[in-house]
Amino acid sequence: MWTLRKGSFAAVVDPGEAAPVREYLADEGLTLCAILATHHHPDHVGGIAELVRDVKVPVHGPKGEPIPELTHPVGEGDRVELPQLGLVFSVFDIPGHTRAHVGYYGAGSLFSGDTLFACGCGRVFEGTPAQMLASLGKMAALPDDTRVYCGHEYTLANIEFARKVDPGNAALAARENRVRQLRAAGKPSLPSTLGEERATNPFLRCAEPPVVESANKYLGSRIGDPVSVFTAIREWKNRS
DSSP: OEEEEETTEEEEESOSOSHHHHHHHHHHTOEEEEEEOSOOOHHHHTTHHHHHHHSOOOEEEETTSOOTTOSEEEOTTOEEEETTTTEEEEEEEOOSSSTTOEEEEETTEEEEETTEETTEEOOOSSSOHHHHHHHHHHHHTSOTTOEEEESOOOHHHHHHHHHHHSTTOHHHHHHHHHHHHHHHTTOOOOOEEHHHHHHHOGGGOTTSHHHHHHHHHHHTSOOOSHHHHHHHHHHHHHHO
16 A cells, blocks of 8 residues: 655555554554545455544545445546645556556556556456556556556566566666665665656567567467567466
8 A cells, every 4th residue: 555645644545454554644643534446456445444434534446346435436537636635646547457447647656556567567357458458558658757656566576577578678687686675675666667667567568579579489379469469478477
């Protein structure tokens, strides 16, 4: 989960558990003012019911997903205003991992849930590979300096897989060194940036010749269109 704060107020994104949020708010002397959810999986919404029993706040989340506590269902083109924090987010529909997954973009930041990870992407559970690739492309069109706040610290494992898919990528090798140093020091690798993701994330590079060639080797057949390449490397990652 992520916390956004200003003054004495805070909003949380994807609170999978209530206890860490309560502890943080109490320790920092903050009042919860809003909750944002990206999708319905319990590790992203499991704490909402308890939190709204403590204090009634707006709960923003995707239309068409089973999140009973939603007060503000949102989808593509909607805006989420957090007046206590002086922030406004645009909502993107980014299905693939789940049927109606959303992302929030504002203040130079993208909350991508489990669709776009640092150097990876989520599994395709409820959508299709074509939907997932389109969702990734929508986010990849944002500015290079956009900070990516994703749902999990999977970065090092994702990089290890990416090196198999894109072994000659010098930017990826440099990223691995940086992330290993951060993790060895007990620090998070997040947020990343979209510029870094475009340069190193194989799921955003499905039209690049080295990634296409690796997908062909994995399949033992010739493919070239980005959806087929994405499907192949996502299956490869699932099995790795």
